[in-house]
Amino acid sequence: MKKNLMKTLxxxxxxxxxxxxxxxxxxxxxxxxxxxxxxxxxxxNDSTAAxxxxxxxxxxxxxxxxxxxxxxxxxxxxxxxxxxxxxxxYPSVTVQSEFVGxxxxxxxxxxxxxxxxxxxxxxxxxxxxxGINENIVAIDGIAVITDAKNAAENLTKDQLINIYNGTTNNxxxxxxxxxPIVVIGRESGSGTRTAFEELLKLxxxxxxxxxxxxxxxxxxxxxxxxxxxxxxxxxVLDDTVKTLKLENTxxxxxxxxxxxYFLSRPFVMATKGEISAQNENVKALFDFIYSDEGKxxxxxxxxxxxx
Amino acid sequence: xxxxxYSIFGGxxxxxxxxxxxxxxxxxxxxxxxxxxxxxxLYMLISGTPALFKVGILDILFGTTWMPDAAxxxxxxxxxxxxxxxxxxxxxxxxxxxxxxxxxxxxEVAPPGLTRLVRPAVELLAGIPSVIYGLLGILVxxxxxxxxxxxxxxxxxxxxxxxxxxxxxxVLVLALMILPTVINISETALRSVPxxxxxxxxxxxxxxxxxxxxxxxxxxxxxxxxxxxxxTGRAIGEAMAISLVSGSSVNIPLPFNSVRFLTTAIxxxxxxxxxxxxxxxxTIGLVLFAFIMIINVSLNSLLKKGGAQHD
Numbered sequence: 201m202k203k204n205l206m207k208t209l210x211x212x213x214x215x216x217x218x219x220x221x222x223x224x225x226x227x228x229x230x231x232x233x234x235x236x237x238x239x240x241x242x243x244x245n246d247s248t249a250a251x252x253x254x255x256x257x258x259x260x261x262x263x264x265x266x267x268x269x270x271x272x273x274x275x276x277x278x279x280x281x282x283x284x285x286x287x288x289x290y291p292s293v294t295v296q297s298e299f300v301g302x303x304x305x306x307x308x309x310x311x312x313x314x315x316x317x318x319x320x321x322x323x324x325x326x327x328x329x330x331g332i333n334e335n336i337v338a339i340d341g342i343a344v345i346t347d348a349k350n351a352a353e354n355l356t357k358d359q360l361i362n363i364y365n366g367t368t369n370n371x372x373x374x375x376x377x378x379x380p381i382v383v384i385g386r387e388s389g390s391g392t393r394t395a396f397e398e399l400l401k402l403x404x405x406x407x408x409x410x411x412x413x414x415x416x417x418x419x420x421x422x423x424x425x426x427x428x429x430x431x432x433x434x435x436v437l438d439d440t441v442k443t444l445k446l447e448n449t450x451x452x453x454x455x456x457x458x459x460x461y462f463l464s465r466p467f468v469m470a471t472k473g474e475i476s477a478q479n480e481n482v483k484a485l486f487d488f489i490y491s492d493e494g495k496x497x498x499x500x501x502x503x504x505x506x507x
Numbered sequence: 508x509x510x511x512x513y514s515i516f517g518g519x520x521x522x523x524x525x526x527x528x529x530x531x532x533x534x535x536x537x538x539x540x541x542x543x544x545x546x547x548x549l550y551m552l553i554s555g556t557p558a559l560f561k562v563g564i565l566d567i568l569f570g571t572t573w574m575p576d577a578a579x580x581x582x583x584x585x586x587x588x589x590x591x592x593x594x595x596x597x598x599x600x601x602x603x604x605x606x607x608x609x610x611x612x613x614x615e616v617a618p619p620g621l622t623r624l625v626r627p628a629v630e631l632l633a634g635i636p637s638v639i640y641g642l643l644g645i646l647v648x649x650x651x652x653x654x655x656x657x658x659x660x661x662x663x664x665x666x667x668x669x670x671x672x673x674x675x676x677x678v679l680v681l682a683l684m685i686l687p688t689v690i691n692i693s694e695t696a697l698r699s700v701p702x703x704x705x706x707x708x709x710x711x712x713x714x715x716x717x718x719x720x721x722x723x724x725x726x727x728x729x730x731x732x733x734x735x736x737x738x739t740g741r742a743i744g745e746a747m748a749i750s751l752v753s754g755s756s757v758n759i760p761l762p763f764n765s766v767r768f769l770t771t772a773i774x775x776x777x778x779x780x781x782x783x784x785x786x787x788x789x790t791i792g793l794v795l796f797a798f799i800m801i802i803n804v805s806l807n808s809l810l811k812k813g814g815a816q817h818d
């Protein structure tokens with residue numbers, strides 16, 4: 201008898217709790233729904249108002265056609281992300297990207313077979329002479345890191361090259377203590393490795409003792425190995441490793457933009473003639489890149505916005 | 508409540524239907540495995556062979572330069588193949604004696620109290636994900652190896668220091684990883700040796716150790732060989748743990764060199780590779796697949812031989 205009473209009490213209690221909870225949920229969801237509808241309504245009002253008053257919004261919707269980009273394989277990640285976001289914004293514009301190399305990209309824009317030539321280096325003078333415009337959209341910087349206890353502070357370009365081609369193998373010649381250098385790099389195919397080797401003119405001449413397949417792995421290995429040296433993109437740097445100066449310059453966005461940090465390269469989206477002379481689609485693309493949203497995109501793929 | 512009763516005459520109308528349905532379901536399940544193996548083999552052959560002919564079979568299998576991104580790329584995987592063979596062989600050399608001894612201990616020697624302690628430990632070892640072994644390797648093994656490396660190669664100007672990420676680290680991790688497989692299967696084999704063989708040996712005046720080494724282990728030979736071959740399969744197919752500790756540079760498999768295995772070669776470069784480079788990675792997969800097939804076939808033939816001897 202007593203047991204039964206307890207049971208009934210417990211069940212009633214539970215039911216009340218459950219109902220309360222359900223009721224709470226119900227009313228909440230109703231509220232959110234209501235607010236949702238109001239915001240969408242407001243948004244709709246906004247857009248119609250904007251459309252009718254300025255007319256600019258309407259123009260955005262009218263963009264149609266395609267943009268063709270040809271060029272650097274190093275810019276693949278950035279160009280693909282840019283294309284995706286841009287096409288989401290302008291559904292009737294298609295962005296086609298080909299990744300065949302910087303030189304080929306500039307050639308393609310020069311002879312008119314592409315709207316934009318992607319190049320992960322500055323344009324040469326003879327290329328500029330053909331009327332090709334150098335539009336720097338982002339800057340790619342690479343930091344050289346060692347373990348936190350390393351005494352070395354600064355490397356020159358030649359010292360860095362000698363470390364990575366195996367000529368120098370002890371820190372004592374480089375301002376550090378007498379300990380061997382453990383040369384750590386990325387796997388072949390990695391964009392960071394490609395950029396690093398290109399900038400130092402060490403394509404496939406590097407003698408790595410560790411080829412790790414992610415930036416995180418490089419950070420962890422360098423942090424835990426005395427005498428290790430590695431390279432990573434700028435956005436992942438933290439206190440677990442020591443960032444070296446190169447030619448007495450810190451890898452800060454300011455130094456990179458000023459051009460005093462040599463382990464960096466511009467990402468150029470070259471056009472034939474000024475941006476203002478391009479078609480509406482291309483103009484919209486550049487407007488997007490230089491907007492705040494575009495800058496966020498540039499940062500999200502580990503690059504530094506150009507302006 | 509009345510206990511349920513069953514009658515062998517009950518429901519015999521539906522019986523044949525159920526029998527047939529069950530038969531069909533079992534057949535379908537059986538064919539899933541066949542289908543999976545057949546489609547994987549076919550896929551590996553289709554995706555792995557084009558690069559073999561584009562680059563040249565000899566250039567891939569016996570080439571020694573691995574530079575997939577160079578202007579004149581080199582796709583030689585000889586060092587990678589050698590690393591897998593040497594690494595696996597060394598891991599077996601270290602892991603099997605320890606594993607078999609542990610199995611003997613569990614099956615023959617250990618007092619029940621100790622068995623209760625050791626067996627769960629072995630079973631837990633089998634359940635640890637391979638990435639955990641890799642992390643332990645990075646945190647414990649690599650620093651130790653680096654100290655050893657610094658001692659051995661002190662003052663050397665030709666040795667490339669690897670920070671402890673070398674063949675030995677990978678071999679030790681692999682040896683640890685094959686232990687549970689070797690122990691479990693060998694123990695089962697040892698336990699299935701008929702008791703009368705032991706009794707006979709003991710009755711003839713053999714000591715316990717003599718009985719184990721001259722009677723029980725020879726009698727359990729085929730089971731122990733199975734354990735070794737399955738351990739080999741596990742070692743050659745392992746990727747995650749050794750990709751963390753081996754350094755992943757393509758080098759001759761010497762003890763203190765940073766090395767790359769067949770498995771880690773695929774894992775480390777698959778994400779950014781394209782074109783011919785990617786096709787060669789599939790070819791590496793095909794080579795690995797061939798190795799594992801060879802091991803399995805040899806396992807089957809060994810088992811058949813062992814079984815025939817036993818009778």
